[in-house]
Amino acid sequence: MRKGICTGSFDPVTNGHINIFERASKLVDELTVCVFVNTQKNYLFDVEERVQLLKESTRHIENLKIDSSGGLVADYVKSHGIKTIFRGLRSATDFEKEFVQAQFTKYLAPEVETIFLLTEINFSFISSSGVRELAKFHGEVGGLVPKCVEIALRKKFGD
Amino acid sequence: MRKGICTGSFDPVTNGHINIFERASKLVDELTVCVFVNTQKNYLFDVEERVQLLKESTRHIENLKIDSSGGLVADYVKSHGIKTIFRGLRSATDFEKEFVQAQFTKYLAPEVETIFLLTEINFSFISSSGVRELAKFHGEVGGLVPKCVEIALRKKFGD
Amino acid sequence: MRKGICTGSFDPVTNGHINIFERASKLVDELTVCVFVNTQKNYLFDVEERVQLLKESTRHIENLKIDSSGGLVADYVKSHGIKTIFRGLRSATDFEKEFVQAQFTKYLAPEVETIFLLTEINFSFISSSGVRELAKFHGEVGGLVPKCVEIALRKKFGD
């Protein structure tokens, strides 16, 4: 069985992420989407909320499961028998950061392959931080995130 | 009437900014320079000081006005009937950040055009953060910022 | 009167070019689209054909005129009183080439400003060379070029 993973903060998940999940899920038999938590960062949504929003917005993808972790990506994939890490690429600057990260992962887990999908151009300007900024000013986020995230953002910012 | 805008933190305004204002002001009938405030950032100069330094250093540009805002750029330009956002570009890395930002602005305000001017090469190494760092160590900032900013920096750092 | 120019080979003009013309034409009072001919290059369409296709596909833009030249861009703009050169930017690599070109133009014609518009993302993969390649293999070019260009390409490749 081919197993793959998408990793990130997902604070919150956007339509750009969902598009990557849909495409990656076709390339493996089982796709895990895993929230990695960095204890030195401040998040808008806590990890349980982020996992819950991911679950609600990915019900249409059959071979997908949601998880979270506070450790290293390399340790997670080794202990779960995952051989493929999927990453979305938006730009040449993205590429350079990802290149260093992928080499580091290869050093830690040589049998794991990092592969890259290009962000769908119509989603390429959407980032979790842009969505949070927009929601803070009560802007319209309806086209950028799943419905459940839109509702959760409204609650957070008291609309 | 063609209206344009230059946005930024301007903490403080540099000769590189002034050069962009001078060139952008020739491309529109009225140019607004607007200080956008991010409440999560720490600034050296508060917003009133930054507005004041901008006013003093742009008196020679006739069709220019100074303003400040705590909101979104897209909301500001829509409510002021501004159709052109000017951005200075120094490098390919700049370009990538600006590309994402410009697409986001287009999503929020489709009728507004973001256009890019290249930073004059002799000013391309000047940034507000570099100027602050230099002033902190009592370095010579005379060629990098307008006279009024030089004086204000000396006061801040007790020269 | 503000005069601007868009320059290129336009072999042939694509919908991406037309989109840039439409947006640039709003930023000046008169926009010239000028075919520059490099005698060392081989073209699919000769210069008269390219001018003709540009004329047919830009009739809806009122303040636009078509021209051609075998000289330097810097000489053309100086002799025609044009103060603004518009360039479309698709990527960071584009940016670097344009940066060098714009500095060279500034050296030759210091009073002329090169300004950059971002290519509309849905047109960003369209290039004249891609269109020629596709037409050669009898692929569908209908969404990529104006109607008159589609017809001209079919004639060239004997569909």
Next chain:
Amino acid sequence: MRKGICTGSFDPVTNGHINIFERASKLVDELTVCVFVNTQKNYLFDVEERVQLLKESTRHIENLKIDSSGGLVADYVKSHGIKTIFRGLRSATDFEKEFVQAQFTKYLAPEVETIFLLTEINFSFISSSGVRELAKFHGEVGGLVPKCVEIALRKKFGD
């Protein structure tokens, strides 16, 4: 059955290419390596030689087949039921070219996914053109290409 493809000129195939084939072959059930011929280019090896060298140097990869084509990649994959195009990425500049190409492919064949593998760092400086240049000056190409290619290069350059 998941089918994938690696495309290129392979003039000649290098150890860098072989490394990508080995890794891509693990991600699909059947991998096609297809030589695409551009009639306007001059090649060192003709298409039959290139196919033969590919065959000899990929015998150890079970689920791999070699082919050649004079058409468009998008047409080839559609007519062969291939859903995944693999591309190797070495650098940010590579990325930008590949980004445009992948968007073009998506326009022509929306159901096909282009995915990217990073070039193994120890192979990242190896290109077919570098190998040809080195062989021309009778340099040592042994570590850069498969044995059969080394022999073929020696014959071409009369060592």
Next chain:
Amino acid sequence: MRKGICTGSFDPVTNGHINIFERASKLVDELTVCVFVNTQKNYLFDVEERVQLLKESTRHIENLKIDSSGGLVADYVKSHGIKTIFRGLRSATDFEKEFVQAQFTKYLAPEVETIFLLTEINFSFISSSGVRELAKFHGEVGGLVPKCVEIALRKKFGD
């Protein structure tokens, strides 16, 4: 006598840094490695520890001395008669940051040359922050840093 300098935070020094020191030391008669301290940053190792680890891991390089400073690089090199600043380059993004910094240094100390060495590809994924992250999760850092740093990291993270 030709004097050169390598500057950085070195929190902690890695095998990638050591490789740059070894190569730079051959290009000058005396090489200074100087820890620059930014009072607004939090470090894992304090400046005395970082200097000590540098001393222990560079004993094999004869013409090298270790120092630390809380000032500007430009002031340090001017007061020590150093004419060459060495910087390691890993990527195009690195290049752009370094370009701005080098121009700034040139403005402050016109007689000083910044020259760039490429990071050895097998070390290019190693960064001090990656090493700290890995050590925090008790990962294997043995191939990435000198022996004395490995021991110091184990003490910090209580292995």
Next chain:
Amino acid sequence: MRKGICTGSFDPVTNGHINIFERASKLVDELTVCVFVNTQKNYLFDVEERVQLLKESTRHIENLKIDSSGGLVADYVKSHGIKTIFRGLRSATDFEKEFVQAQFTKYLAPEVETIFLLTEINFSFISSSGVRELAKFHGEVGGLVPKCVEIALRKKFGD
């Protein structure tokens, strides 16, 4: 004795090249400037003319000698006991090409170091091809190239 080299086509030498020679010559005891000839390229000036123009325009640099070669850079430096190759960098795109080339050179001549100097910003738009293009249209090249090159260009283009 430290020996270094600057390589290129120098068709013709520009003020940007001279600036690199002046700075590189201070970093070694003997600097060779070597014209490398690619038999598949067309040049404006033949190799003897290019060597002659280099000689005339570098008389002020004492420790510099001019040479030419039809072979590989790696072979030349090995047979001449040169340990340092100097390259000028203008941009991030330059960097990526140079990175691949430097890795290739390291593979062929592991003991040779390629080091990079940043192009002086006021020369960064000057290229040999830009100069040739400008001279062809009888433009003013006086600020871009040494006097002897200006005269040689005028002769070529019959001014």
